Amino acid sequence: MLFDGWAADVQAAAHVFVRALEPAVEVSGVDGHHLERVRRVRAGERVTASDGAGNWRLYEVSEAANARIALVAVRAVMHEPVLTPPLAVAFALTKREKPEVVVQKLTELGVDRILPVVGSRSVVQWDERKSAAALARWDRVAREAAMQCRRSRLPTIADVVPLSALAGTSGLIVADRGASESPTGVPLVGPDGWVVLVGPEGGFSPEELIGLDEAGPVARLAVGPHVLRAETAAIAAASVLAAQRTVGDA
Amino acid sequence: MLFDGWAADVQAAAHVFVRALEPAVEVSGVDGHHLERVRRVRAGERVTASDGAGNWRLYEVSEAANARIALVAVRAVMHEPVLTPPLAVAFALTKREKPEVVVQKLTELGVDRILPVVGSRSVVQWDERKSAAALARWDRVAREAAMQCRRSRLPTIADVVPLSALAGTSGLIVADRGASESPTGVPLVGPDGWVVLVGPEGGFSPEELIGLDEAGPVARLAVGPHVLRAETAAIAAASVLAAQRTVGDA
Structure with missing residues (x-):
């Protein structure tokens, strides 16, 4: 098995x-x-x-x-064996969505790194104090989910950064409803594995997408043709990539 | 596109x-x-x-x-084009889980048929009145999700049946953490498309699994090695299969 x-x-x-x-x-x-x-x-x-x-x-x-x-x-x-390629999920924080549910599900799905980002359309304002409280809360959610799903390697949850900071990341995959590439194709793996970026429900701003594309090759991943909630999109993209991982060496 | x-x-x-x-x-x-x-x-x-x-x-x-x-x-x-193969998700109802969240996400992911089932380990008791009220509620959730995700073909939600009723269904795929088959392989498609069955968190009883296997070929699908909540397993399995569908003829 x-x-x-x-x-x-x-x-x-x-x-x-x-x-x-x-x-x-x-x-x-x-x-x-x-x-x-x-x-x-x-x-x-x-x-x-x-x-x-x-x-x-x-x-x-x-x-x-x-x-x-x-x-x-x-x-x-x-x-606990390491799964390969490493899998990171970056998701845009919005006022309406509940990052706790996303953190819980991504932990169950074995995601290695969780990267909360703010886009230009994000309504959320992040100051340092608020950010520290949120990170502590998400760490707790991840730990509880890991206990529940019997995971022995806790995911790391990165500090909140602007979406533009991801430009040029190798292995970047944008979860995009309009994706034209084969949905079953395995995306390019960067030195840090797969980094899948999920936008807010309103989508990315055109400038943000151009910024990402200009900085280097960006793969696209679509899960169905409908407009997914940000929360659903994060879980769906992580699921599709998680199902393609295998046991690594480490 | x-x-x-x-x-x-x-x-x-x-x-x-x-x-x-x-x-x-x-x-x-x-x-x-x-x-x-x-x-x-x-x-x-x-x-x-x-x-x-x-x-x-x-x-x-x-x-x-x-x-x-x-x-x-x-x-x-x-x-709205039809996606192929048709996709049905059967999930075991339990006391702890919230079928509403599952119905909402499966609708966004384009699942065609949603089949609520009760297994031998389900704590839930279903009488006719309770079942009718639940179905009306789930239909409402699916309709709201379809409005939100811009879907034009509503999923059908079947009556609650015992899990054993699925034995012999062609195209049956069991979402199973211990799955030994290649996670990226495309499962066999039955005349009704893919019918993926997600068990309760406690898993299926050995008798239930034997019953399913004896009735005909059953594919297995694993999304990661950890113990997924029933809710997460349903969304993850639907995502993996949804990402492999293409536009059909109808």
């Missing part, structure tokens, strides 16, 4: 992130509360823990009480 | 469903309220109208007042 030996997801009652995959670890705080109080994980059950950097390990719960669980390793540390 | 000449979406202020594409039509009721009061469509603006069966027409607003708009045709009736 293609993805055999990934995470002990079927046997394990839960997947949790810890600082280091020591032979014995304790989970307290928010995660301890979630596992012991909400999920009601009990002594004797199995749980996988991960360091968020691709390593994971199978543990047995030795104690569960007072919103804490103690874990004892039952196997050696395992390594 | 692949999808050129679909709907006058860029120029038109809105897309609305009407009974027949007469030279002059009036939109009142919920849609009239939405267009005149919420979207504030005004006389002189252009709107596309559709009969929901694939036909659409460009109109000009001649009057807009009191939650009603009057439309006068400015072009002949157009026909």
